[in-house]
Amino acid sequence: MARRKSGLDFTRRREKKKLNIPLIREIVVFGIEIAIAVGLGFVLVYFLGLRTTVIGRAMEETLYASDEIMIDRFRYRIMEPKQGDVIVFLPNGNEKSYYYVRRVVGVPGDTVEIDNGRVLVNGEPYEGNGDFPLISDPGVAEEPVRLGTDEYFVLGDNTNESEDSRFADIGNVSKEFIIGKAWYVLHSEHHKGFIH
Helix, strand or coil: CCCCCCCCCCCCCCCCCCCCHHHHHHHHHHHHHHHHHHHHHHHHHHHHCEEEECCCCCCCCCCCCCCEEEEECCHHHHCCCCCCCEEEECHHHCCCCCCEEEEEEECCCCEEEEECCEEEECCEECCCCCCCCCCCCCHHHHCCEECCCCEEEEECCCHHHCCCCCCCCCCCEEHHHEEEEEEEEEECCCCCEECC
8 A cells, every 4th residue: 555645845846848959059059150150240349440540642653642541451470572662661660640641662671862863772663553753852862771671661642742762750660550452442522442
């Protein structure tokens, strides 16, 4: 004869619930997709999303005062600036200065000189993207300027209206002070598109 339990039983019997594996998998995949999208967005904004406004007439007719341009900060992490590139930099690393936008004429190891108003790189006429007018003030480049291992000689395309490597307050630009490559005109009264 079975014994009857005495008293009331207040304990609940727990039902075993089955885990919904497909739902959990969907949630995990969705979370990973969101993380990838956020990460990719951050990378794109950090490396390609920096923009600045051109100050002054130094880069006319490539860029004009108040043009808004995009800066590629990634390119120079994997490769070196090359002759003809339009770069954005802080002069002498001065964090309080506005960004300067100029064209690279000489790269590390080059010798740059301005003779009779013409730019010479390693004794040969400069044949980069910039079509410079005759330069009235050669500055320090009146004598040959030899670039060090991480130095770049830059000029504005509108050389007679440009503050650039010819002058002591800018001088040769060290790679560590280069913010990136100017790559796209975002807003301008004159033109939009890629910068050459």
